[in-house]
Amino acid sequence: MTRLLWMLVWIWACPLALAVELLGEPQIRVVGTEATLTWKTDVACGTRVSFGRAEGKPDQKVEGPVTAIHEVTLKDLQKDVTYHFTLGSARQKLHTGSFQTGSAALTPAPPQAAPARSSVLDKVKGFFTPDEKPAASPAATQAQPRAPPTQQTWGRMETLRDHFERHGPDFHSRSMEDYAAQAWHFLQRARAGEVPMKWDDSDATLRIFDPRTRAFAAYGRDGRTKTFFRPGNASYWQRQPGRLIQPSSLPF
Secondary structure, eight states, X not given: OHHHHHHHHHHHHHHHHSOOOEEEXXXXXXXXXXXXXXXXXXXXXXXEEEEESSTTOOOEEEEEEEEEEEEEEEOSOOTTOEEEEEEEOSSXXXXXXXXXXXXXXXXXXXOOOOOOOSOHHHHHHTXXXXXXXXXXXXXXXXXXXXXXXXXXXXXXXXXXXXXXHHHGGGGTOSSHHHHHHHHHHHHHHHHTTSSOEEEETTTTEEEEEETTTTEEEEEOTTSOEEEEEOOSSTTHHHHSOSEEEOGGGOOO
């Protein structure tokens, strides 16, 4: 009986001693003062997120069940604050990162139609509000290259719908495919040297920002889109990690 008991304890403890591996990149969804982090592991393990305002010094934590598909929601955060976090289990840290909270409203406001130009003079001079996308001329439309299929330009297809529903209205996207194509075209503008880029060696991420339209995007080492949106905070781009690079230094 004693031997059988020890065997059962050994069988239960062994999987916990094995190294846990992260499958893919964790996803972060921030709505107002709540942030939901989701990730997958190759085996079932505990769930823990440690976080705080000071980088490398988490002072809060949230734990969840033993599972291979993990989800943790951080609630009652302070608005307009950058939080740093580590996620994994009680035994092992699998990923570190940061996110920026928004306003206190938990439900994002519905997209609004772009405001009308204030006068005929604005039309003549070509003044546009930051959220307004001017219609392209027929000549410009013909000159713009056709984007490759969405499966070739978007990094993780299972995340596309969520990104489109949250950020598609920022760019007047008609569909998920249109949204992904716009992100691809944004990368081509960066390749042409039209907008600034940052390369982050720590996670092999290219980040691009257009100061005029406030469009921001992140891409993986393979050039596929991770996200594409308009940050609500004016200092968002300055806080992004990485070094400024020129098109000639692109790793892909």
